[in-house]
Amino acid sequence: MGSTFDPLLTPADDSAAVTLTQDDLKRIAAYKAVEYVESGMVVGLGTGSTAKHAVSRISELLREGKLRDIIGIPTSTTTHVQAISLGIPLSDLDSHPVVDLSIDGADEVDPALNLVKGRGGSLLREKMVEGASKKFVVIVDESKLVKHIGGSGLAVPVEVVPFCCNFTRGKLEELFRGAGCKAKLRVKVGSGGGETAAVTDNGNYVVDLYLERDIGDLDAASEAILRLPGVVEHGMFLGMATTLIVAGKFGVTVKDRFG
Numbered sequence: 079m080g081s082t083f084d085p086l087l088t089p090a091d092d093s094a095a096v097t098l099t100q101d102d103l104k105r106i107a108a109y110k111a112v113e114y115v116e117s118g119m120v121v122g123l124g125t126g127s128t129a130k131h132a133v134s135r136i137s138e139l140l141r142e143g144k145l146r147d148i149i150g151i152p153t154s155t156t157t158h159v160q161a162i163s164l165g166i167p168l169s170d171l172d173s174h175p176v177v178d179l180s181i182d183g184a185d186e187v188d189p190a191l192n193l194v195k196g197r198g199g200s201l202l203r204e205k206m207v208e209g210a211s212k213k214f215v216v217i218v219d220e221s222k223l224v225k226h227i228g229g230s231g232l233a234v235p236v237e238v239v240p241f242c243c244n245f246t247r248g249k250l251e252e253l254f255r256g257a258g259c260k261a262k263l264r265v266k267v268g269s270g271g272g273e274t275a276a277v278t279d280n281g282n283y284v285v286d287l288y289l290e291r292d293i294g295d296l297d298a299a300s301e302a303i304l305r306l307p308g309v310v311e312h313g314m315f316l317g318m319a320t321t322l323i324v325a326g327k328f329g330v331t332v333k334d335r336f337g
């Protein structure tokens with residue numbers, strides 16, 4: 079693991095170094111990740127407040143002529159809209175089934191580079207695009223590092239079909255009863271204050287698993303979730319990340335899974 083601050087990536091005013099915001103850290107990690115992008119690559123474009131900095135940076139380098147012939151594969155409609163507005167040429171997995179490199183944020187990262195993703199509801203498309211990638215660079219600020227999955231008090235999201243979603247929610251809660259699981263259907267609050275189920279880009283719902291204790295064997299947990307009829311995908315990204323870039327108050331750390 080190396081740890082450095084790149085002066086090009088930090089705010090112009092040096093005195094601001096001690097007052098970096100969380101968004102500054104996200105941007106620093108994202109810019110570092112874009113250094114891995116080369117002209118001619120098919121690039122998976124992640125979703126969220128960290129990944130959006132990477133998308134902006136790629137468009138900046140394209141405009142400046144420092145990158146050429148990039149094809150972006152967006153992982154959500156939000157990222158699709160951002161990339162289109164910035165003029166990044168886009169395609170999809172049907173036309174480009176092999177992605178050279180994907181860059182995306184995460185909600186949690188454990189020491190083995192296993193991730194939780196999907197707090198923004200984009201887990202399914204992200205898993206498809208990042209699973210098709212030769213390299214998957216994860217970018218986070220240091221607040222995302224956890225000792226074990228579920229360890230930050232945030233949920234592990236599961237995308238489910240709307241049909242009898244409460245039945246599926248109950249089955250998921252039962253599955254992890256030993257870990258003190260509470261499974262909740264994700265809702266959004268409308269302008270009038272009423273709650274409706276949050277709908278993903280794929281027309282599905284999300285059940286969030288709040289865990290009191292470690293769920294143990296992650297591969298076994300993954301298989302058990304995916305065996306439940308009604309489940310589409312879950313937000314544990316196990317063994318997928320090839321590189322982790324963490325920006326913190328004391329610098330940028332790069333960790334390669336195989337390095």
Ligand SMILES: O=C[C@H](O)[C@H](O)[C@H](O)COP(=O)(O)O
Pocket residue numbers: 124125126127128129182183184185195196197198199200201204
């Ligand atoms: O569904 C959302 C995605 O998995 C995001 O990549 C993840 O939630 C991290 O988002 P952020 O960078 O905004 O914390």
